[in-house]
Amino acid sequence: MNFLLLLVGIGAVIVYLSVIIVQQGTVAVITVFGKYARVLRPGLNFKIPFIEVIYRRISIQNRSVELAFQAITADQANVNFKAMLVYSVLNQEEETIKNVAFKFIDEASFMQALIRTIEGSIRSFVATKRQSEILALRSEIIEHVKAQLDTLLESWGYHLTDLQLNDIAFDEVIMRSMAQVVASSNLKAAAENEGQALLITKTKAAEAEGNAIQISAEAEKKASQLRGQGVALFREEVARGMAESAKVMTEAKLDASLILFSIWTEAIKHFAEKGQGNVIFLDGSTEGMDKTMKQLLAVEKMNTNADSSGIITPPPAPGRR
Known part of the structure; x- marks a missing residue:
């Protein structure tokens, strides 16, 4: 039992x-x-x-590891990197599994080799670049590391799935200087924009003022032309009316000086009614009236000649004292 x-x-x-x-x-x-x-x-x-x-x-699942290390640029600036690495076994084939199992003595040795290889690859790339270029080369750094690691990791039986540079930072002194450069560049751009805006505003204002002056000048020119034409027409009509009146007086065998006397009295009446205290001197002498009468007779003679020849000539304005 x-x-x-x-x-x-x-x-x-x-x-x-x-x-x-x-x-x-x-x-x-x-x-x-x-x-x-x-x-x-x-x-x-x-x-x-x-x-x-x-x-x-x-x-054979995906595994990740975080890295934190420092590199130096070509102009001796320290750059701090924080990265995340995602990797996995290449496949489940027997040869691949054998490489994973026997290439390294243990998992810690493999991780140390992997991390140091990635850090060395990034440092060698950064050492050829200047500090001002690094922030713009994030994707180029990742591509450089992948290109160098793919073949090596495959020989170990692994595959680099993803590499992300989560943070790229410089020393505090460099960060302050970079911030000052950015701030000064922004101020310069703002000043240039403000200057351009002010230039545009003043240019538009000058154009508007110039247009307004041109329009005003054109209007004044037109008004002056119209005023001149109105005065000329007024004088012409006055001269024609007086000439016709003198002609009628002559045909009636009356003294044409009665016209001047009538105009004289009408002018004195108008001055008396509309005057505002101004002093106006009028030539009421016999010689003045005689001169005016001769001018009217000359206008009448010119109109008579124009009627006989068919050419109409505007009479001259009578002289004023």
Whole structure:
């Protein structure tokens, strides 16, 4: 009975040691006496107890790691980088799993090599660039690192899924100087914009003032022309009326000086009614009236000649004293 129980116990131990459960997202590498034998896939697996040994369980899922390091530019400026790296096993092929399992002595050694390789790649790139160029070269830095790491990581059995530079910062002194440069550039741009706006405003105001002056001058010119034409027409009509009156007086055998006397009295009446205290001197002498009469007769003679020749000539305005 005791022997039977012993056999059952030994069998249970052997079964327990033979059953291997591999979790989803991982594979198990089996060795026999220290030599690679095979790969166990996710699920229920069996191995030979005491002969086959699980050397290592390898995750085939994506893994991430954060990096923080410093680099120096070509003009001796310190640049602080914070990056996030996402990587995974290249594939589940047997050769790839063997590389992952046996290239490095352990996971810590692989991580150290990976981090130092990325830092060295970024530092070598930054060392060829100036401080003012770094912030604009984020994508170029990432492409440079990926180009250098892809082949190397594949030989290790891994694949670089993503690399992100989350933060690129300079020393505090450099950051302050950069902020001053940006602020001065903004002030310069604002001053230039303000100057351009002021120039445009003054130019438009000058154009508007010039247009207004031109319009006013044109209007004044037109008004002056109209006033001159009105005065000329008035004088012409007065001269024609007086000439006709003198002609009628002559035909009636009356003294034409009665016209001047009538005009004289009408003028004195108008001055008396409309005057505002101004002093006006009028030539009421016989010689003055005689001169005016001669001028009217000359106008009459010119009109008579114009009627006979068919050419109408505007009479001259009578002289004034």
